[in-house]
Amino acid sequence: MAGQIKMTAVTSRPSDPAGGASSTTGAAQPVTDTLYVPLAQRWKGSRNLLPALIFLGLFFFAPLIGLLLRGVLEPTPGLGNYEQLFANSAYARVLFNTFSVAGLVTVFSLLLGFALAWAITLVPRGWGRWMLNIVLLSMWTSLLARTYSWLVLLQASGVINKVLMAVGIIHQPLEMVHNLTGVVIGMSYIMIPFIVLPLQATMAAIDPMVLQAGSICGARPWTNFFRVFLPLCRPGLFSGGLMVFVMSLGYYVTPALLGGAQDMMLPEFIVQQVQSFLNWGLASAAAALLILITLVLFYFYLKLQPESPVGAHHAR
16 A cells, blocks of 8 residues: 555656666656646635735734834934933833733732632522623723723712721721722723633633542642642633733723823823824834834733744744
8 A cells, every 4th residue: 555655656757768677767756746836826815815915004004104103203213212211210100100000900800800700600500691791791881981980989079988988997088099099990890801701711611520630639629729720720811811911001091080190101191292292203102112012922922822823832
């Protein structure tokens, strides 16, 4: 059988004029011409992608290139906008606020989202479906309405301060709006569904027999949780956490309404530079920096994902 397969992949020269067998130099050689695919045939179906490529070029790449060029051309050519962005202490403070808020929101969203996803997975199926629908309903509600609701709840005369004072926990209202506290609370609430959805899907796919096997082998509940259950939840935690962090870097509405001037984040800074100071160069540099950070984080996400085509185990 192997000999038959080999003969289909080779070609033989005709016998010599004397009728003898072919010479050694004319022995069977691999056929390369039949295995060669012309370039025109290889790209035959690519013309169907032309409308999509034109659309992306006009409405995505062209504005992006224009943004990058403005960051290095206005008001004068060079990297002065980027140097100013990092050298000026006020602008450096904006960058620090952006990363600190994104980090805090990611941590709180992971903690609360993990508990909620775990509860949805453990409760009976009917109750879990209702809880998941509530999470989805919170996502579908207007972002502006949800942010204003937190503004009402967290203000000095809001419900939360009144309840805390009525119980006797505090004696004067807490300042929870127009500062970092209000921004973290409001954004964490908005970001929790983006943790719950991928994490709950990961938890639901875990076979309960795996946890039972750990218990049978003598693992205590906390050991079983940290050594078996938590590592199995790692894909959902990682993807959800990275999604929340990247989205928090570019959030504008919630920090603008619940935060203060001293807690300005990069999206607010970009809007301020464009609308108030018409400083397109500095705003473009800040926007380009935000895009670069997102691309770097997305690259590391692909690198660390085991099923990614650019993962470490695919490296040659």
